[in-house]
Amino acid sequence: MARMGAELRRQDFVEATIRVIAEHGVANATTRRIAAQAGCPLASLHYVFHTKNDLFYAVYESLFSLPPQALEQVPAGATAAATAAEVLRQLITWFIDHPDAARAQTELFFWAMRNDPQMASKIYSVAIEATEQALQRAMGTELSEAFLKASSRLLIQLVDGLTIAWSAHGDLDRLRAETETACTALALLVASH
Incomplete structure (x- = not known):
């Protein structure tokens, strides 16, 4: 299996976060749910984004x-x-x-x-x-x-x-x-x- 670059993985997590928040709201946007939406292991999400706030801010950066x-x-x-x-x-x-x-x-x-x-x-x-x-x-x-x-x-x-x-x-x-x-x-x- 080919390895995915951190920047591409980062964008996958941002897009997954947008979909999860749109469907479930911020309160229910768990890292587990976001990782599942991105089709990635939870550990990968925590490797790319150290905190959930970092991930949320990355969503804004994309906008x-x-x-x-x-x-x-x-x-x-x-x-x-x-x-x-x-x-x-x-x-x-x-x-x-x-x-x-x-x-x-x-x-x-x-x-x-x-x-x-x-x-x-x-x-x-x-x-x-x-x-x-x-x-x-x-x-x-x-x-x-x-x-x-x-x-x-x-x-x-x-x-x-x-x-x-x-x-x-x-x-x-x-x-x-x-x-x-x-x-x-x-x-x-x-x-x-």
Whole structure:
């Protein structure tokens, strides 16, 4: 049997954790259940991730790459307002295509706020920074640093709010309609700057 590299094994555990949390919640995301979902021995999980918090943070790290991925779909030469709206639209589209990630992200963040406030704060800070960098690359220097920070925070709040609402109502058509409303609002804000 061929040996699997630690990085590939790490990604398997992250993906398994997302599926387990989406199905069973954070409280029932045991390392045993995650290892079984990944099809790996429990000892391998403990070798790759020393603590469950390390594993949970790795799930977030895998989600931090979303803003740059969303920008790949944004047409070049768009206005700052259109770019911001399209980034929001593409992020929600990514979550629609990966509903387990949407559920896991929400569950994990609320868990972190209750059980590890420092992790929650770090997650939020890193998400803001990644979003700011993504918007900066997409929009160039059209926005001041203060407005870029405010726009990034609003974009994250809109994504979080839309995904939490979707978790509650489960209606994909409603999510798409609410996303378009949020895109229009974000575009109007950015255009007014």
